[in-house]
Amino acid sequence: MIKTKVFLILCLLMFMSFFGAGLANGATCSIGEVWTAKEADRNWSDIAMSSDGKIQASPERGSATGGGYIYISKDAGNSWEPKGPYLYWTSMDMSSDGKIQTALVYQGDIYVSADSGNTWTVAGMGKHDWMNNAMSADGTIQTAVDYKGKIYVSNDSGHVWTAVGSTQLWIGVAMSANGRYQTAVADDANIYVSDNYGYTWTAKETSRSWKGIAISSDGRIQTAVDYNGKIYVSTDYGNSWNAKDSDRQWWDLAMSSDGVIQTALELPGRIYVSIDSGNNWTARESSRRWSEVDMSADGKIQTAVEGSMGKIYVSSCDNSSPTTYSCTPPDPISPKTACPGTQTTGLSVATPWTDKGTLSACTTGGKCEYYTASSTPATCT
Numbered sequence: 001m002i003k004t005k006v007f008l009i010l011c012l013l014m015f016m017s018f019f020g021a022g023l024a025n026g027a028t029c030s031i032g033e034v035w036t037a038k039e040a041d042r043n044w045s046d047i048a049m050s051s052d053g054k055i056q057a058s059p060e061r062g063s064a065t066g067g068g069y070i071y072i073s074k075d076a077g078n079s080w081e082p083k084g085p086y087l088y089w090t091s092m093d094m095s096s097d098g099k100i101q102t103a104l105v106y107q108g109d110i111y112v113s114a115d116s117g118n119t120w121t122v123a124g125m126g127k128h129d130w131m132n133n134a135m136s137a138d139g140t141i142q143t144a145v146d147y148k149g150k151i152y153v154s155n156d157s158g159h160v161w162t163a164v165g166s167t168q169l170w171i172g173v174a175m176s177a178n179g180r181y182q183t184a185v186a187d188d189a190n191i192y193v194s195d196n197y198g199y200t201w202t203a204k205e206t207s208r209s210w211k212g213i214a215i216s217s218d219g220r221i222q223t224a225v226d227y228n229g230k231i232y233v234s235t236d237y238g239n240s241w242n243a244k245d246s247d248r249q250w251w252d253l254a255m256s257s258d259g260v261i262q263t264a265l266e267l268p269g270r271i272y273v274s275i276d277s278g279n280n281w282t283a284r285e286s287s288r289r290w291s292e293v294d295m296s297a298d299g300k301i302q303t304a305v306e307g308s309m310g311k312i313y314v315s316s317c318d319n320s321s322p323t324t325y326s327c328t329p330p331d332p333i334s335p336k337t338a339c340p341g342t343q344t345t346g347l348s349v350a351t352p353w354t355d356k357g358t359l360s361a362c363t364t365g366g367k368c369e370y371y372t373a374s375s376t377p378a379t380c381t
Helices: 002-024
Strands: 036-042 056-059 068-073 081-087 089-094 101-108 110-113 128-135 142-146 151-154 162-164 170-175 182-186 189-194 202-208 210-215 222-234 242-255 262-266 269-274 282-288 290-295 301-306 310-316 359-364 367-372
Touching (some): 056 089, 056 101, 056 301, 081 101, 202 222, 222 262, 242 269, 262 290, 262 301
Parallel strands (some): 242 290
Antiparallel strands (some): 036 310, 068 081, 089 101, 101 110, 128 142, 142 151, 242 262, 262 269, 301 310
């Protein structure tokens, strides 16, 4: 019993030392603190990514007389490859696995892809002033907004669309993971919410110059931004809203699946990050002419794009402990070599590990591992 208690204390001390060293050596980072420029200067119009952040897509707006491609990344935004037809893209979204993607063309049609953006098919909607779109996690439920028209909904992954709602200067739309809860915002209008997959809409909040909207995966936490106004947060599915932060030229925002991590863009201005569901905000990155921002489900991978001949900026932050640490027990020892199919955990040496003398404790990933005091680790029997 005494020996077990001694080992417990050793493990606790090493565990504390383990995480302390991680902090001292810069093993942790702040969400959205560091942003790295990627790709060439282009007129980026939007950014979308899979739930793990590995697959990303950014359409190029081009110019009114020209156009651009859709750029696809399969390595969390580090490298990009042009895909799709050369058009005046305004918005796009993708399913949680990145396979189903839908992109909008301003004064053009809707294009859909079922192979992670490699090939595209026109939906045949005709010309509309498409401004923004969103989809459910599986890509089945989709909603797109026409800037000078109505809201359009699809329940077959973007192939057939139905016009719903009133005519507004629609700017943005977002939905819960299952597509049931949806919220749309418009210029100089109310916030509109739907709890039946976008088929009927109810006006909420005061009329403002809304520019962006984001929703948690369950639909409960929602945040909207008012240009030259404040950030507004709802914790009751969009029914009531509370103003946060200062008056700024807010343009767009994104949030993690649980709504805790949120990132908002000021145009022109800086990137602002919240790690408490939108209640408090911290300025990050330099002032730029930001266009759109998106993030992975856990908020650790974020990508923001510039809308006026700028770059793609990627922020990647893993606050988990590093996978490898040096361990310094009382005696110099070699790292333990795992026995085939076995592992020592807890406060006792598991079979087939054998106690070969005075043992020292070392912490790796929060688990206590035992070694002999010599340079040779405990042996397998």
